[in-house]
Amino acid sequence: MKLSLRIWRQPDAAAKGKMVSYEIDEVSEDASFLEMLDVLNERLISEGEDPVAFDHDCREGICGACSLVIDGQPHGPQAATTTCQLHMRKFKDGDAIDIEPWRAGAFPVVKDLVVDRSAFDKIIQAGGYISAPTGTAPDAHAVPIAKQDADAAFSAAECIGCGACVAACPNGSGMLFMGAKVTHLSLMPQGQPERATRVLGMVAAHDEAGFGGCTNTGECAAACPKEIGLDVIGKLNRDFRKAAVRAA
Ligand code: SF4
Ligand code: FES
Secondary structure, three states: OOEEEEEEEOOOOOOOOEEEEEEEOOOOOOOEHHHHHHHHHHHHHHOOOOOOOOOOOOOOOOOOOOOOEEOOEEOOOOOOOOHHHOEHHHOOOOOEEEEEOOOOOOOOEEEOOEEOOHHHHHHHHHHOOOOOOOOOOOOOOOOOOOHHHHHHHHHHOOOOOOOHHHHHOOOOEOHHHHHHHHHHHHOOHHHOOOHHHHHHHHHHHHHHOOOEOOOOOOHHHHHOOOOOOOHHHHHHHHHHHHHHHHHO
């Protein structure tokens, strides 16, 4: 395949960025999107140019590090797929592809396509720890959990913290991410002792980091590679209201 790429280049956080055009050919349709960028970078390095900076780690859809807006869509045109799991067979020979970083006030650009997502870490830190007895592992079934609660908690825990929900949201809100994190613990017995302090702390950290509020546009859930549903935002709001009333 032959492709025309337009890639956001920005040397550092303070610099003004711009889209730069690159032509690339002999791209295998079996290559992943990131492997296609690897090929481009090898060429740039061999020509003495600065390679395109982009985040990646596992390349298996697990870690949440990869983060590209491809043709205006976080993680690209394939639903429920991370950038690293997107393959070039999704594109056609001769396509023009725009590649940009996450665009959100709480995720400033570090370089090119790399953004600083430490605001998510601050939300997790503000949630604190759960109280759990230490020592030997408890017997299986020592703490009974209803199957539907276990399944729902597990689904929420699938969030990989990639930030596509924030990049897709017109308000730059982190509510889907935070809803997933609050929900997966609030459904489990182990998450109950700190349930109120956790949600209050996380919401405060979310707002302090500059994420916007939720206006139910649903773009976040549409962009989520792990198909986290909007119901977690409802659960987050209910937990927050209860905790805020109790704390008043
Ligand atoms: S909710 Fe989905 S889009 Fe948002 S951080 Fe988690 S996995 Fe990524
Ligand atoms: S590189 Fe780990 S999820 Fe994409």
